[in-house]
Amino acid sequence: MAAMNEKDYYAILGVEENATTDEIRRAFQQKARKLHPDVNKAPDAEERFKEVSEAYAVLSDESKRKRYDAMRSGVPFQGAAGGSQPGYAGGYGDPFGGYGDPFAGFGGFPFGGGGFRTTTRRSRAYNPRAGKDVAYSVDLSDEEARSGTRRGVTFQRYATCDVCHGSGSVEHARPVTCPTCGGTGRMHVDLSGIFGFGVIEVECPECEGSGQVVEDPCGSCGGSGRVLTASEVVVDIPAGSHDGDEVRVRGMGNAGTNGKESGDFVCRVGVPSERVTQGQAIGLEIVGFFLPFTLVSLLSLALGLGGGVPVVDLVFIAVGVLIACQDGVAHKSRRWWRNAWYAMRNGFAIGLVIALLFLLMSSCSASALTAAPRGGAGGLNA
The missing domain is CATH 1.10.287.110 (DnaJ domain)
Structure with a gap:
């Protein structure tokens, strides 16, 4: 070529x-x-x-x-x-x-x-590696998600070379030992006279560390066994799909090098009506984070343990609600409400741990202050 x-x-x-x-x-x-x-x-x-x-x-x-x-x-x-x-x-x-x-x-x-x-x-390095998946995202309407749909996709990927059938070699079926590194995959280079670094070890550039090379590299793929090309695939997205689902087409990802297996074509389904936006997630996490502090404060008041009305916590909860409402919360999809609950639950779990730590530290401080006068009186009596 x-x-x-x-x-x-x-x-x-x-x-x-x-x-x-x-x-x-x-x-x-x-x-x-x-x-x-x-x-x-x-x-x-x-x-x-x-x-x-x-x-x-x-x-x-x-x-x-x-x-x-x-x-x-x-x-x-x-x-x-x-x-x-x-x-x-x-x-x-x-x-x-x-x-x-x-x-x-x-x-x-x-x-x-x-x-x-x-x-x-x-x-001409012989370095067999499995091909990676090719990911593609597609957004569906509510109707398409309910009834299912079919999408044709044109995309680029590494495909198996037709000339050498993926081996990377035209005539020889087996690789040979790399003549540059002797099969070790590493080389020692003396740079003391140039950079003052002395002898350094580097990866062999001919075999790329594998220790083996293709004796007669294919003229089409250069010895890798695969070529970059455009491919087409038809993806059948099943009925009842939801945001975040994946549909795999086996073997339609990138071909592996030197005859290794190909990856898959992965179609990632998106349903915008079920998706919690970044703003909504942030607002709901703020609400969830400050809820435990509010509950702890109200519990302390109810039990007569002191404390005041959690005004600051309520202000932050109100701010979180306003942030979440900017992108709208009037959703009919149960999936959206489930995802919204997950976002608020994540914030609640973090806030609960921190609130309990604060409560424990406050209890320890109160106990220490209560015990200090007793210790002083005991010392005087002694």
Whole structure:
């Protein structure tokens, strides 16, 4: 595959070089729908679809886009924080995770050779890891939540490479011992003549600490066994769903590296009418927090133990009620009232513990004051 700076990703997506992230996303969505292999049966549709996905993956990420623009203009780009993942099919292939060659400017890599060329070299580390889940949130109306609905989603994920079928290698089925570190996954670098640090231990950049590498990395995925692409999934949200429910589509998350299992696509259901807002939660927690202090004060008055009317506590409770009412509390959903009760209960539990501690400390202080005169009288009698 051509190096990243040999392709005009702006032309591939049909956007200007100063296009915003939203414009880039819309352009990708339009082209992805037209070029998806399940829809477009043209011979070159799949290859063009991969190019569009590759272009979007670079231009939609701010750090990758800056790096790409710098490469196109011929200006060296250094320190691209949050760079590409090792083995990414977009042409990064940076074994240092997108931060560039840490030994650049000091004669290249200390163990000979011309150093790591981060713009062309691919990571061939054999590092099998299970793929992560892909999360997607969708808000439903009350009617949709009651009766259920179906949603189609187009999203980006790492999918199993079709060329090497996920192994990362074209011809060899098994990985080999990393020739750079000898299979230890670590290397010792002498920096005493440069920084005065002496010999330090670093993770091997070729195998990324695994001690094994792919002997002949796949030209499509760079040895990771997966490529970044756009996928579509249809999610059936069952009837009777509630805010916070999750619907999983097995195996439609990110593919694992070097043949490991894929994660799931997780659709997180949201029902706004059942959701307690942040303002409502804060107000209800304030009410719950000061209720125990009010109850303790009223109990002390009833038992004749002293104390006064809990005016301050009542003021804070009133403030909490006002805060909660700003977003409205006239909800018909029982789920909302249950969630509201949970918020107030959390505040009540914290307030109760603190109120009991204050009560215990007050009782101990009163006992000490009562016992002090007795001790003095006893001393005089003695």
